[in-house]
Amino acid sequence: MNTNDTNLTKVRAESQIEESIDLIDLLMQLWRGKKIISIFFVIFIVCAIAYLFVAKEKWTSSAIVTLPDAGQVSNYSNAMNVLNIQHPDSAPTLIDVQQRFFGRFNAAVSALSEQLDNQQKPEKLTIEAATKDQPLPLKVSYVGNSAQQAQQTLNVYLLQLNKRTVSELDDDLKSSINSKIDSLKEQLTAKEKVAKEKQQKRLDELNQALVVAQQSNITKPVVSQAETLSQDTLFVLGSEALASMIKNEASRPLPLDNSYFNARQALLAVSDLKSTPETTYAFRYVMKPTLPVRKDSPKKGLTLVLAALLGIIVGSGYVLGRNALRNYKPAA
Numbered sequence: 001m002n003t004n005d006t007n008l009t010k011v012r013a014e015s016q017i018e019e020s021i022d023l024i025d026l027l028m029q030l031w032r033g034k035k036i037i038s039i040f041f042v043i044f045i046v047c048a049i050a051y052l053f054v055a056k057e058k059w060t061s062s063a064i065v066t067l068p069d070a071g072q073v074s075n076y077s078n079a080m081n082v083l084n085i086q087h088p089d090s091a092p093t094l095i096d097v098q099q100r101f102f103g104r105f106n107a108a109v110s111a112l113s114e115q116l117d118n119q120q121k122p123e124k125l126t127i128e129a130a131t132k133d134q135p136l137p138l139k140v141s142y143v144g145n146s147a148q149q150a151q152q153t154l155n156v157y158l159l160q161l162n163k164r165t166v167s168e169l170d171d172d173l174k175s176s177i178n179s180k181i182d183s184l185k186e187q188l189t190a191k192e193k194v195a196k197e198k199q200q201k202r203l204d205e206l207n208q209a210l211v212v213a214q215q216s217n218i219t220k221p222v223v224s225q226a227e228t229l230s231q232d233t234l235f236v237l238g239s240e241a242l243a244s245m246i247k248n249e250a251s252r253p254l255p256l257d258n259s260y261f262n263a264r265q266a267l268l269a270v271s272d273l274k275s276t277p278e279t280t281y282a283f284r285y286v287m288k289p290t291l292p293v294r295k296d297s298p299k300k301g302l303t304l305v306l307a308a309l310l311g312i313i314v315g316s317g318y319v320l321g322r323n324a325l326r327n328y329k330p331a332a
Helices: 002-032 034-054 071-083 094-117 147-215 231-237 239-251 258-271 300-326
Strands: 059-066 124-129 138-144 284-287
Touching: 002 034, 002 300, 034 300, 059 147, 071 094, 071 147, 071 258, 094 124, 094 147, 138 147, 147 231, 147 239, 147 258, 231 239
Parallel strands: none
Antiparallel strands: 059 138, 059 284, 124 138
């Protein structure tokens, strides 16, 4: 048992010595091939420097946006309230208006992002949640070839999208105003027509009663309470009273109810509406487009370090591989 342990210890010691000798031999081979390794090192460094000169720089400018303020959409919101003045419960709330503008703006950013990505020289415009698991605010980013270019381009795109969104909704508002004006005018015309028909019907009734009174030789009222008379018994008022009533009825204003005047008031209010797209905004800045201070790529330090490591690894591999081929002895 002791003899076996002693032999095992000797085998382990010899194995460790061989491994140590192999490692020393490996290091010696690398040391002797240091010139070749240095050449590979220099070549990779030169290639990295050349890449840094040729590669296009990438800078990212970002802006954070959210729903527009109440004041930024106040004109549109007030206009929608006026358009629904006859049915106030149907008018959109302020938050509805804010979401309508921002939702349209969000869709416009996404559409522009796809358009820029699919053009001959792709550009990168992205929109995402600024805070994870939170729908608002949103972060809009643009990648440019320089810090200033990235910031300026992002600012231009956001202003263009705002103008487009506001213009589209303003056109919708103008269309709604014109449609409402036409609808109110039709309502007023219909109410006036009905009132004229009522007035004419009343005149016809009085004229018919006058004819009957004249034929019956009734000139003076034969009843004291005219309110209880029906259409068929109006003649008992007498021809004199009926003639006076016909004259007064013909000169009376049309019998229009409150709904007519409410529609008239709504028409005046809607006709006075004016859109102000120049003071309306589809979003509000939480953070305006930033001027990036660090470029995304290429990163000089990291590129040079990786080039140096690759040069050393490839050079060492070449030296060890060459030596292995030299020492290779085919089996007899």
